[in-house]
Amino acid sequence: MKTQVAIIGSGPAGLLLGHLLRASGIDCVIIERQSRDYVESRIRAGVLETVTTDLLHKLGIDAGLNAAGLMEEGFNLATGNTLIRIDIARLTGKHVMVYGQTELTRDLIDAAPDRQLEIIFEAKDVELNDVESEQPFVTFTKDGIAQRITADFIAGCDGFHGPSRRAIPAKKIREFEREYPFGWLGILADVPPCHPELIYSNGPRGFALASMRSPTRSRYYIQVPLTERLEDWSEERLWGELAARFDPISKHGVTRGSALEMSIAPLRSYVFEAMRHGRLFLAGDAAHIVPPTGAKGLNLAASDVAYLSDALIAHYRDGSDAALEAYACRALSRIWKAERFSWYLTKLMHRFPEDGDFEHRMQISELDYVASSEAMQRVIAENYVGLPL
Numbered sequence: 395m396k397t398q399v400a401i402i403g404s405g406p407a408g409l410l411l412g413h414l415l416r417a418s419g420i421d422c423v424i425i426e427r428q429s430r431d432y433v434e435s436r437i438r439a440g441v442l443e444t445v446t447t448d449l450l451h452k453l454g455i456d457a458g459l460n461a462a463g464l465m466e467e468g469f470n471l472a473t474g475n476t477l478i479r480i481d482i483a484r485l486t487g488k489h490v491m492v493y494g495q496t497e498l499t500r501d502l503i504d505a506a507p508d509r510q511l512e513i514i515f516e517a518k519d520v521e522l523n524d525v526e527s528e529q530p531f532v533t534f535t536k537d538g539i540a541q542r543i544t545a546d547f548i549a550g551c552d553g554f555h556g557p558s559r560r561a562i563p564a565k566k567i568r569e570f571e572r573e574y575p576f577g578w579l580g581i582l583a584d585v586p587p588c589h590p591e592l593i594y595s596n597g598p599r600g601f602a603l604a605s606m607r608s609p610t611r612s613r614y615y616i617q618v619p620l621t622e623r624l625e626d627w628s629e630e631r632l633w634g635e636l637a638a639r640f641d642p643i644s645k646h647g648v649t650r651g652s653a654l655e656m657s658i659a660p661l662r663s664y665v666f667e668a669m670r671h672g673r674l675f676l677a678g679d680a681a682h683i684v685p686p687t688g689a690k691g692l693n694l695a696a697s698d699v700a701y702l703s704d705a706l707i708a709h710y711r712d713g714s715d716a717a718l719e720a721y722a723c724r725a726l727s728r729i730w731k732a733e734r735f736s737w738y739l740t741k742l743m744h745r746f747p748e749d750g751d752f753e754h755r756m757q758i759s760e761l762d763y764v765a766s767s768e769a770m771q772r773v774i775a776e777n778y779v780g781l782p783l
């Protein structure tokens with residue numbers, strides 16, 4: 395089989411890229427390791443920047459977003475018993491949308507057949523070959539049969555654990571990494587949110603986040619040590635912890651309900667500084683990871699593929715490779731700024747086991763400063779809504 399662009403991975407990066415290329419008449423195939431059911435049921439991000447929602451509107455795959463997305467004009471940082479509202483609408487003239495990655499992924503997969511975007515699910519042993527040549531190809535097995543797709547380009551959109559990054563020789567790369575000594579324990583439940591807008595809290599019991607998916611579905615997280623296992627947490631214990639943190643500061647208090655999902659995710663900052671090698675281009679979590687504080691991961695995947703699709707379209711339409719040459723540099727400039735903001739907010743809002751009283755007072759003092767300074771609030775708001783492309 396032959397195509398113009400072979401895309402590895404059907405997460406947000408691969409799906410958005412596939413649709414953007416198809417909208418310009420470029421042939422592409424998405425090769426995904428997991429089943430459709432698995433991909434559609436992963437619970438992850440919830441906050442979309444304008445960069446991401448603009449792509450959905452441009453593609454016309456926005457019925458779900460228009461019907462169920464919640465416009466957020468502000469969010470809150472909290473210390474102990476005080477809420478600091480960051481009025482993003484007033485400070486930036488923009489907003490973010492609460493719309494789940496799960497729903498966004500489902501919308502993009504549902505829209506694929508009508509737009510002749512082929513997605514091959516359950517592709518095993520995916521390998522990238524000859525990426526330095528003019529004729530790279532991807533091999534895999536599907537239903538026990540060996541397959542080979544030759545392409546002009548390969549887009550590695552296969553997340554942090556996929557094979558694309560490893561197809562780049564070690565001597566061509568630089569990696570930057572920071573692992574955090576804690577994870578986020580998350581719960582999703584069909585209960586009304588405790589507060590009209592998100593709350594990121596750094597209280598005496600550690601970090602917690604109150605988020606939502608809809609007026610009847612809540613998403614909460616708390617910071618837990620990396621040694622903690624899911625089995626250590628009954629739903630009851632987690633609801634008790636959330637109530638202790640959010641009842642004093644939220645408008646409605648925490649409503650308990652049975653969990654639709656509970657999981658622990660480690661926190662990491664990571665940048666892989668070779669987003670291109672020959673005819674292979676990386677996008678999304680395949681090339682970088684941010685801690686979820688600040689909600690940047692999915693949005694960075696979207697901005698990467700906005701740059702990459704423009705560059706591939708210029709190649710096919712105008713015969714110009716200038717944008718392909720500039721891709722890594724343009725994408726990394728935005729990625730590093732999002733890395734900085736996610737790291738900053740993570741440092742500000744979590745309890746680090748190695749920190750003493752002094753560092754904690756520094757956090758409290760900085761939050762106190764944020765509460766009193768519109769300039770500080772504007773910096774946070776500008777980063778939260780997403781920097782321009």
Ligand code: RFL
Nearest residue numbers: 403405406407427439440552553678679689690691692693
């Ligand atoms: P994905 O979503 O990981 O998709 C990669 C796809 O590649 C497939 N794959 C392979 N396919 C073929 N062959 C192989 N060998 C393969 N190996 C892997 C995978 O099955 C998968 O389908 O990467 P992508 O597309 O780059 O998207 C990135 C986002 O998913 C990620 O950055 C966000 O979820 C991060 N994130 C958040 N981002 C936000 O912008 N806002 C948020 O509010 C937000 N909250 C979060 C988050 C991530 C979290 N976790 C679980 C890490 C909250 C959490 C808890």
Ligand code: PHB
Nearest residue numbers: 439440605686687688689
């Ligand atoms: C979520 O709703 O899952 C969410 C919201 C904000 C974040 C991270 C995750 O910063």
